[in-house]
Amino acid sequence: MKAVLLDEFGGADVLRIGEAERPTPGQGQVLVEVAATSVNRPDLVQREGKYPPPKGDSDILGLEVAGTVRELGPGVNRWSVGDRVMGLVGGGGYAEYAVAYADHLLRIPESLSFEEAACICEAYITAYLNVFLLGGLEDGDTVLLHGGGGGVNTAAIQLCKALTPNAKALVTASPGKRERVAALGAALVIDYRTQDFAAEVKRFTDGRGVAVILDHIGAAYLASNMKSLAVGGRLVVIGVTSGIEAQLNLGLMMVKRQRIIGSVLRSRPVPEKSAIVAEFADQVLPLLAERKIVPLIHKVYALEDAAQAHREMEASAHFGKIVLALS
Numbered sequence: 001m002k003a004v005l006l007d008e009f010g011g012a013d014v015l016r017i018g019e020a021e022r023p024t025p026g027q028g029q030v031l032v033e034v035a036a037t038s039v040n041r042p043d044l045v046q047r048e049g050k051y052p053p054p055k056g057d058s059d060i061l062g063l064e065v066a067g068t069v070r071e072l073g074p075g076v077n078r079w080s081v082g083d084r085v086m087g088l089v090g091g092g093g094y095a096e097y098a099v100a101y102a103d104h105l106l107r108i109p110e111s112l113s114f115e116e117a118a119c120i121c122e123a124y125i126t127a128y129l130n131v132f133l134l135g136g137l138e139d140g141d142t143v144l145l146h147g148g149g150g151g152v153n154t155a156a157i158q159l160c161k162a163l164t165p166n167a168k169a170l171v172t173a174s175p176g177k178r179e180r181v182a183a184l185g186a187a188l189v190i191d192y193r194t195q196d197f198a199a200e201v202k203r204f205t206d207g208r209g210v211a212v213i214l215d216h217i218g219a220a221y222l223a224s225n226m227k228s229l230a231v232g233g234r235l236v237v238i239g240v241t242s243g244i245e246a247q248l249n250l251g252l253m254m255v256k257r258q259r260i261i262g263s264v265l266r267s268r269p270v271p272e273k274s275a276i277v278a279e280f281a282d283q284v285l286p287l288l289a290e291r292k293i294v295p296l297i298h299k300v301y302a303l304e305d306a307a308q309a310h311r312e313m314e315a316s317a318h319f320g321k322i323v324l325a326l327s
């Protein structure tokens, strides 16, 4: 089968289209003929050799697929050959065929194209898991989201608006994305390059701080994140782009009864991921089917142009998701 391969780790240039062996679905898995996948920031980190796939998963890049079920592995009875599905994979999305656990797949609503479906699982499930299931955001709360133009955080803004219409999303963004972030539903957009986000959060919340923060910046933002968090607030860390070591005032954290939660989706045990996918199917899939939430496609590339798609994400001019489509 056709797949995006790399002979060594490095920049986008290491990606090349080639031939790989078609995978065989194991117990509880199905084979999906991939119509589209999308680029997620962790793919770039894996390409650089800093984010290996979990044991047993494909080492081909790609954390999600949208396509058609072509074969059922042993023990699978919830899908039929020919079903249109989208889902999470531990790896292998950048290929003509991928295997996925049956319970990590969702039926694609008729109202969604394969390209749109390819934008949903990694970004929206990550946002849903961390803001709602772990962060515990409730209607009327205030949440701080960092990087409002990215895949996960455009999804998070949309989910806040749809699931908790009275919650207020305060969102950091670079200047060129401010207007689009505001149009998506942010109550306040903070230019993280020129403004002190902790001061802006303090002003907006009259000193109370926010109930939940979704952070992927890590070390450089820890102190300002803790300043921005309300008494009893939850800081959910899903990325560490600025570094992994930072100082924390434990006393203040204790007195303010705050929680810091680290979270990854990819390496969770299969049954845990299944439970998260099932919860997402109940709570969010109907909103996507009704197009109350519409995935934001920045651009669609052919799978053959994966290197160009990675360069586009590295330039960080995208708003929403970058899709790879198979012809």
Ligand SMILES: NC(=O)c1ccc[n+]([C@@H]2O[C@H](COP(=O)([O-])OP(=O)(O)OC[C@H]3O[C@@H](n4cnc5c(N)ncnc54)[C@H](OP(=O)(O)O)[C@@H]3O)[C@@H](O)[C@H]2O)c1
Pocket: 039, 040, 041, 042, 122, 123, 126, 146, 147, 148, 149, 150, 151, 152, 153, 172, 173, 174, 177, 192, 216, 217, 237, 238, 239, 240, 241, 263, 264, 265, 266, 313, 316, 317, 320
């Ligand atoms: N733990 C998990 O389970 C999990 C799952 C998926 C993704 N992630 C992580 O989540 C993050 C986002 O992934 P993604 O696929 O959505 O990537 P993405 O589309 O590239 O989004 C990242 C966003 O962050 C913005 N940004 C960069 N530097 C910033 C800063 N200092 N302050 C605020 N915003 C900044 C970028 O835009 P500007 O440069 O224009 O600001 C961009 O909009 C990545 O770190 C990824 O590894 C974690």
